[in-house]
Amino acid sequence: MNNVGLLTIFMLSIFVGFEVISKVSAVLHTPLMSGANAIHGVILVGAILITGTASGGVQLTLGLVAVVLATANMVGGFVVTDRMLEMFKGRGKAAKAASKGAAGEAGPASSAAPATDRPAS
């Protein structure tokens, strides 16, 4: 693609990037940072492409190390973000698991059960 075409994509992406997260509650700052972090793990595609055309040991080694690192970035990023968000959503399941755990420690914890059964919004 020509340079102007690439520049167009670049500029439009900047605006989309700003626009998409212009209002976000502080509660979600950490998951959002982590999610964006996972997305730039897509450098993996670049690492694969460049390794695929490598000639010689140095190029191949650099490329393969990049593939390992980029995979860690991408996969780890998405998994860790999901773990964080799991805490926010699906509270029904989490509540059961936790009350089981808490029941062992203390009985009175169950007195607040009605409050936690309310669906998370």
Place this chain on the structure above:
Amino acid sequence: MSTATQVAYLFTALCFILALKGLSSPKHARNGNLIGALGATVAVVVTVAQRHLGHRVPIIVAIVAGVIVAVPAARMVKMTAIPQMVAMFNGVGGGAAMLVALDEFLRLHKVDSTAAAIAVAFTAIVGSVSFTGSLITFAKLQELMTGRPILVPGARVVTPLVGLGAVGCGIVAIATASHASGSVTFLVICTVLALGLGVLFVLPVGGADVPVVISLLNAFTGLTVAASGYVLDNTLLIVAGTLVGASGTMLTLLMARAMGRSITGVLFGAFSGSSTAGSTDEVVSSDRAVKSAGADDIAILLAYARKVAIVPGYGLAVAQAQHTIRELVDLLESRGVEVFYAIHPVAGRMPGHMNVLLAEANVPYEQLKEMDDANPEFSSTDVAVVVGANDVVNPAARDSVGSPIYGMPILNVDEATNVVFMKRSMRPGFAGIDNALLYHPKTTLFFGDAKDSLSKLVAAVKAI
């Protein structure tokens, strides 16, 4: 590149936009993340499946190796250690971008454009800074090194020199890219200097400001990915990298605002000697009189209060006491005490971190009050219990103009009738600043590990 591949990349780019959009609202956040993961998977599968791809087997082995390392790490990391995990993943992403740039430069005669050479040098420099910078933030958060700002002697001179050296070598490498084999040497020197720059750049940042730096480095890595996309003529990398660069910059500004800090103050505060949180060595006046009490006294204070505020901080998280505090709160509520949690935006180690931790303990949303909602409540609160927090309730941020944290929005716990601090010791908070509220007559200290102390309190309240 085949049309099918390009369509798949377009699909992935759209997934990423939807992912960021979803992550900005509590309702759709989890789905947003899954959509992002789906898009990324499609892009990787399509890329690996390309007909002309060489070295397919080693590539697949490398991907599997990356998965084997990352998934258990991400699964097993404690919720309290999330910030450093994010820093680490960001760092390896920056490292990957840097390696891709170096690899690309080795065959630049195929690219033969100055613009591409510039993009490669940019990626090498910024990717390197992101890589080592993230490793230093990791070390700070993991407490492998002090959270206080570290000023390398002569850093005021050395840091800019290293930066200029890196850029200079980068320029020479660009200028000689197409005709001299020595250009590779220059790019390698440029990369090494940039790696050093990343270290020098993050060392002087105070512990409390580290999350802002992680977010900034995250945006940096995004931009390097976009630059790599330009070199490889790959629109997906351009879109994804730019999205992260732009949204990461935005997020950095939002975070800094939530902490009442300016970006320049965060990055260069230590150099001007005044404004980085924790840059000053205020005397920790451990010899000043404090009032401390045992579990029984505090249990009585709480059990007969009308309204109690809980202010959780990182100490609560470290002690894994979120379940115990919930137990105490339930117990108090069953006695008719009105209880709410006051959550500072940067409680924990990152914005929103505390909400994640309390959600893990199934604390109902209705009891969580954000700072703006919580502050008007303190004047009618009988007891404010501060568990393992310090800087976010330090009145110096409001009253003392010279304080390093002056201007940071805080929770006004000093307006409550009584304040109970649960602390391990008199050690100051992460920012390293003494808190005058600890010595106030209305303040009672309860020393000990947050979880132990809370368990004792639970037992004491039950005994009443």
